[in-house]
Amino acid sequence: MFDRLSSLVVALTLVAIAVILAALAGGDALAIAILAAAGVAAAALVYSALPSPVMAESRADTAPSPAPPPASLLRHPDFALWADQEKEPLLGCDDNIVTLANDAAIRLLGRHIVGADVRTAIRHPAATEWLSGIEGPATPEPINLVDFPRPGQRWTMRIAALSGGQKIIFLADRAAIDAADRMRSDFVANASHELRTPLAAILGYVETLQDMNGDADTATRHRFLSIIEREARRMQQLVIDLLSISRVEADRFRRPTTPVDLTSIVRTTIAQLRDSERPRARDIVAVFDDMPLPMLGDEAQLGQLAHNIISNAMKYGRADTPVTVELIREGQRARLSVRDEGDGIAADHLPRLTERFYRVDEARSRSVGGTGLGLAIVKHISERHQGQLDIESDVGKGTRVSVAFPLASGA
Template sequence: MTLDRWLSRLPLDSPSAFMKQVPTIVGFGIAVVIAVLPNGVPITNTSEFVAGVVLVAVASVLSLVVPWRRFAPEWAVVVPTLSLLAVGLLRLGTGSSASPFVVLTLLPFVWIASEEGRINIVIASLTTFVVLLAPLVVDGATRSVGDVVRAFFSPVIYLIVAIVINELAHRMRVQLAAAREAGERQETLLAQAVTAQDELVLNEARLKTANRLIQSIWNAVTEQSVIGTDLDGLIDVWNPGAEKMLGLTEKQVLDGRHHITDFHLPSELAERLQDMDARFTTVATTDEFSALVDTVRAGSADVRDWTYVRPDGKRVVVQVAATPRLDENGHRVGFIFVATDMTEAREFARLKDEFVGLISHELRTPLSSILGYLELLRDDDEDPLSEEQLQYLAVAERNAHRLLRLVGDLLFTAQVESGRFPLDIKDVELSSVVSASVESARPAAANAGVTLVAEVPDHTVAVRGDTLRLGQAVDNLVSNALKFTPSGGTVTVALRSDGSQAVIAVTDTGIGIPAVELSQLSQRFFRASTATRNAVPGVGLGLTITKAIVTAHGGRLDIASEEGVGTSISIVLPVETPAAVTGAIPRVEVTP
């Protein structure tokens, strides 16, 4: 065990002061031994010799027991100053200026000169000056000129040495402080690096776990195809569900640089472009892709029915949810298409349509019979009914007519779904159709407290079509607008000619429809959430029938609505004879 470690265990405040004193103690010990030995350095003045030994002992004890760290740093030089004076006494007691122990002066001198502060240069120089000049003063003997010069020249040299030592010690302290600060910074940086490394390892483990989880989920999605594309529609993501649905592996698709439109029916894309008011000429690839993502580019998710085409030519009816694909900064870098196979659902819907058509057809005959007998009872002159009985009969007749209309609507939707329903094509003057619908709806508008306004131009607006069916379509829109408009609101039915198109717009100030539900409005039996919340009566067939009629006439149905503000639905019809109006129409989609 070293002395320093031993001293560090003692209840001392500043063992460093004592450690600095140790060289002086050792030097004095050697000098005392030499002085007391026979034939050693003679002791010329015992009192001064003993005083020097006592003084250095006192300085040593002070260095050991005094808590120097609790005082200002300049107080610590008391110990080497006393030691330096003790060297002077030792020198006087062992031959004065001829004493060989003058060399011990260097030990406390270096200590004082190396302490921080320029004042210690002065202390070291003055104390050394006293020690070196003391023999000249105390002895009183005549000295040669060389002794005098040496006595005064030596302190000057000590002064220069003190300055050098103090400066070197100062620079060493500065460098040591800088090195210590750099070491502390390095330790801090090392600790931060270790912490960052630990966090990196932890995050890497979490990332691997998350990647394994995502990969497991990705591989488990086999019933829905998930296809990702860049902004131009080039496929770069292909999940196992897509492989199962479309019969191509991920490697085949990515290596072949397939485009998402490669798996769509061109006719469906073209029809969608028509609905978007695109120019229906030769369609470029980018235009076809726009048919898939136009709604998504506008900022909304899009759920729509499409038909996928496999490489072997087999067709798969799917419902596709298209959403934007974002990077870590929230910027759109592509699109995601999640498709669900609707083949079984469509088959179920077909069977349901057949069932509905069959039941509706079977219901018409007894309903017609019921209405006929009710009419006979009402018109029986031989046995007239009482006033109360006529009221009961009117209620039964009104509900029977309502049920018959519902059966008729169900039959019509079944005909639409089968792709064929009858149309009586002739010239139709739309002003009379709109006026008739408005006049028919005025009693209902008055009862509901809604203002019904007709805006019909003076000039003739004519199209080729079925008067009865077009009137039915306008009636449906006006009826819906009245049902969804609270008392005090307004419903406006406007007819206008727009170039090669005729437009019938029905606008209300009603409860409106949420934007996310607009794409589902023309689905059979669908009712908007605002309708169910406000308990508006209906079964959800009116817009389905209206969309089918308008599509059969080569037109389109435009819907715009804002919840709490109102709704505007426009029937847009071609003024020229539509090629599709022949009574036999292609299958009518039920999404707007």
């Protein structure tokens, strides 16, 4: 308040001095009066422009207070809630002390890790060295923890650096990725082997015929050429199956949307097999009527599925025994079943029958022309059509392969 009044007093004093000086100088009375009025008005304006003490105090009271320091992310309740929903192990650390561990991390490492030094909580030499070498907010490259937490397992470890010396550590199980890599490597190796075997036979017999220079008798030449043809057809079938499984895998995430009749597809497949030159074509016995079974599907793939299952039964069933094909309705599902009367398959082989190139008896499979991909293709086609594949077998009695497909709604 003192500053505002002092400014007004100083302004009026200056006005009074100016008026006195003008009067002493013999100025006109009207001019002096105008000068005095202008001085008072200027003083009033200065006074009104200065902030009042009340307003100053009010502004001081309403001035924004400095922002509080940011809250710790690791201690936020929503962060803990999110962390527990993560399927992979996650650790929150403050100056290398574990302050938070989600459920997956506790299952992997134990509940005792909370409050412990992260370098001892993750008991692996590579992890200890990696964590000890981290300085400042830098984010190092992920590392692989081999034989962690048990021999034969592998995990990937990565880190996200936060402010204030805090960090989040993520652990990812590499088992599924490693299995896929092994499967891909095995597939390439097996495919190369399967192609190399008939190719070697073809080249060997061709070279033999060339060395004979026409000296071979007709019977020998015919036998060699028959072997070459058989091995070439085997290679051809293998290439066809490789292309088929590649196409099916490419389509596995696209559900079919085309209405088809499963009864018609199976009947067409049986007719094609009966018209072929296969020695057991007449052993196929169809046990179903012409009742339509509508579903959403890929007609070509469903035909291939039926063809592969029936062909397998023809190959591995005993000669002159029926290959029974059944197609029945079970509520809102249609089940295709194919049963042979062969030697059967031991129970320990059943889970692996749908693996690519897996054979119970390699010598017999090659003698009947199997590529080892037939049931793998059946499995992928079944999965794409939301079908359920079942394989049952009794040693010495035979095998039954069935697939149940969902029917179209309203069928």
